[in-house]
Amino acid sequence: MNPETVNRGTVNPGTVNPDAVTEKMPALRTPSGGSPVIGRPRADFPTPERPATERGPRAYVVHSLLQAKRLLTKWFRDPLTMIQTVIYPSVTLLMFSVVLGRSITGATGENAVYGQVPMIALVGSVFGALASGVSLKREAQTGLLTRFYVMPTHRASGLTGRLLAEAVRMVLTTLFIVLVGFAIGFRFDQGVLPAIAFFGLPLLLGTGFATFVTALAVMAPKLPLVELLSLVCTLLMFFNSGFVPTRAYPPWLQGFVANQPMSTAIESMRGLSAGGPVQGPLTQTAIWAVALTVVFAVPAVRGYRKAAMGRD
Amino acid sequence: MTAAVATTRSSGRHRAPELSSFQQWRALTGRVIASQLRTHELTVALLAPAIFAIGFYLPLRFVMRVQGIDYAQFVMPIIVLQAMAFTAISAASRGAAEELNGINPRFKTMPIGPAVPLLARIGGATFRSALSLIAALFYGYLIGFRFTGGVGPAVLFVTIAMLVGTAFAMGGDAIGVLSRSPEATSQALTLPQLILGMLSTGFVPEEGFPEWIRPFARNQPISQFAHAMRELAEGTVNSAALIPALLWCLAFVVIFAPLSIWANVRRQ
Numbered sequence: 001m002n003p004e005t006v007n008r009g010t011v012n013p014g015t016v017n018p019d020a021v022t023e024k025m026p027a028l029r030t031p032s033g034g035s036p037v038i039g040r041p042r043a044d045f046p047t048p049e050r051p052a053t054e055r056g057p058r059a060y061v062v063h064s065l066l067q068a069k070r071l072l073t074k075w076f077r078d079p080l081t082m083i084q085t086v087i088y089p090s091v092t093l094l095m096f097s098v099v100l101g102r103s104i105t106g107a108t109g110e111n112a113v114y115g116q117v118p119m120i121a122l123v124g125s126v127f128g129a130l131a132s133g134v135s136l137k138r139e140a141q142t143g144l145l146t147r148f149y150v151m152p153t154h155r156a157s158g159l160t161g162r163l164l165a166e167a168v169r170m171v172l173t174t175l176f177i178v179l180v181g182f183a184i185g186f187r188f189d190q191g192v193l194p195a196i197a198f199f200g201l202p203l204l205l206g207t208g209f210a211t212f213v214t215a216l217a218v219m220a221p222k223l224p225l226v227e228l229l230s231l232v233c234t235l236l237m238f239f240n241s242g243f244v245p246t247r248a249y250p251p252w253l254q255g256f257v258a259n260q261p262m263s264t265a266i267e268s269m270r271g272l273s274a275g276g277p278v279q280g281p282l283t284q285t286a287i288w289a290v291a292l293t294v295v296f297a298v299p300a301v302r303g304y305r306k307a308a309m310g311r312d
Numbered sequence: 313m314t315a316a317v318a319t320t321r322s323s324g325r326h327r328a329p330e331l332s333s334f335q336q337w338r339a340l341t342g343r344v345i346a347s348q349l350r351t352h353e354l355t356v357a358l359l360a361p362a363i364f365a366i367g368f369y370l371p372l373r374f375v376m377r378v379q380g381i382d383y384a385q386f387v388m389p390i391i392v393l394q395a396m397a398f399t400a401i402s403a404a405s406r407g408a409a410e411e412l413n414g415i416n417p418r419f420k421t422m423p424i425g426p427a428v429p430l431l432a433r434i435g436g437a438t439f440r441s442a443l444s445l446i447a448a449l450f451y452g453y454l455i456g457f458r459f460t461g462g463v464g465p466a467v468l469f470v471t472i473a474m475l476v477g478t479a480f481a482m483g484g485d486a487i488g489v490l491s492r493s494p495e496a497t498s499q500a501l502t503l504p505q506l507i508l509g510m511l512s513t514g515f516v517p518e519e520g521f522p523e524w525i526r527p528f529a530r531n532q533p534i535s536q537f538a539h540a541m542r543e544l545a546e547g548t549v550n551s552a553a554l555i556p557a558l559l560w561c562l563a564f565v566v567i568f569a570p571l572s573i574w575a576n577v578r579r580q
């Protein structure tokens with residue numbers, strides 16, 4: 001059978017015969033062997049000699065990094081995300097410091113900025129996770145997740161890449177807040193290692209919270225996520241030990257204020273910057289973060305798979 | 313012959329229902345309120361003041377008592393003003409969304425008075441402001457706020473709040489309609505809300521600020537509103553407190569009302 005016949009057979013679907021198709025396959029596999037033009041030029045695409053696998057640890061790492069890079073690029077190019085993660089927390093910190101700093105420091109005798117910097121760093125991390133949850137919902141709705149799912153990518157890379165990107169964003173937000181803090185009197189009085197550990201706390205709690213938001217975003221796509229969680233976050237923002245010290249709250253509220261995850265993280269960060277107990281609050285924060293991650297990891301993974309497969 | 317005439321007349325009446333502009337406004341305002349209900353905007357309007365009332369009152373009560381201030385009485389005006397600012401931001405989002413999704417341009421092609429859709433959105437926003445104000449005053453009563461100055465000043469307190477809310481809603485609507493981007497608009501408006509709200513004498517007295525920023529904090533409009541409303545609630549109001557607030561109210565109406573009308577009825 002000459003190429004002429006094969007060509008005609010492919011172009012005209014009415015006359016396709018099985019022989020012509022089987023004849024065509026070898027031609028596709030040899031990109032350099034002077035392949036005949038069959039129908040459309042797609043036959044000229046080279047077939048990779050060693051196709052990258054979509055399984056295994058190497059693919060997991062490479063694909064996760066790729067997904068993280070995609071999200072970070074998207075966030076960096078979106079002015080709204082930048083405002084939300086950088087400008088908004090910085091301005092809030094300045095406002096809190098200028099407006100309330102003097103009153104709080106005067107009434108409690110502790111420099112308020114050592115509570116405010118950790119608080120705003122955590123709030124920035126938490127609200128950033130919220131914004132990312134919204135973008136995840138949009139990606140599920142527009143079918144981008146499904147699109148990734150039918151490509152040869154590692155199944156776990158989407159979720160891992162997202163958490164990685166979140167981690168980078170949280171460290172950057174904290175860095176920016178600390179820089180603004182330096183301008184208004186915040187200092188690392190405990191040395192270099194505690195200063196580095198300081199950045200770990202938003203990361204620790206933020207990862208737990210991001211898992212929680214992801215689980216909520218993919219498990220219950222109909223829920224008014226932003227409104228609901230904004231409400232919770234705003235409450236946590238007002239009732240923590242960074243806004244004013246725990247003992248300034250009414251006695252019946254002090255138990256909640258002292259033990260909610262944001263306060264434990266703030267107290268650890270206060271200890272790591274101004275000085276004070278670290279181990280106790282740090283252990284509490286770790287328990288909160290691990291608990292959030294463990295409880296919501298399975299729903300997050302299952303929900304993500306469900307969303308990616310496009311089934312409601 | 314007669315039948316033909318009758319058909320013509322009835323079909324004519326069917327095609328052009330003669331609603332007055334007021335009836336059109338009522339219908340479109342109903343539409344806005346129905347949409348506020350559907351998107352749980354009204355729930356937010358009722359809940360947000362609660363969060364801010366207890367969110368500032370409980371933590372700062374102790375701090376302010378040290379300075380000899382009854383914080384429930386002190387913070388109430390700014391809680392109300394915050395609620396008005398939230399209404400303005402949601403009005404801006406709505407204006408942007410309706411310009412973007414095409415219903416606003418669609419209204420322009422229909423036999424509706426040119427400013428009726430605008431006035432309907434403002435009507436919806438005013439309705440939301442009123443609900444938010446009632447909710448805020450309710451939470452205020454729970455934490456210990458009282459009108460001790462009698463009915464007249466209390467009415468004036470509510471009037472100033474509603475005027476400010478309506479003027480801000482008109483400004484928000486104009487910005488939204490001109491920007492056509494709901495997310496960007498609400499994000500951008502959060503910043504002035506935060507700055508003007510916080511850098512005012514609504515949350516802390518002037519002495520709480522560093523010296524260099526006191527003139528701004530004392531004289532900016534939100535502080536003037538908060539000061540006048542606080543005095544009205546206490547019944548100790550005098551013209552020195554009231555006149556700047558009323559002038560600022562007037563200024564906002566004079567700026568924002570024509571701006572929103574221009575943004576809505578101009579032809580692109």
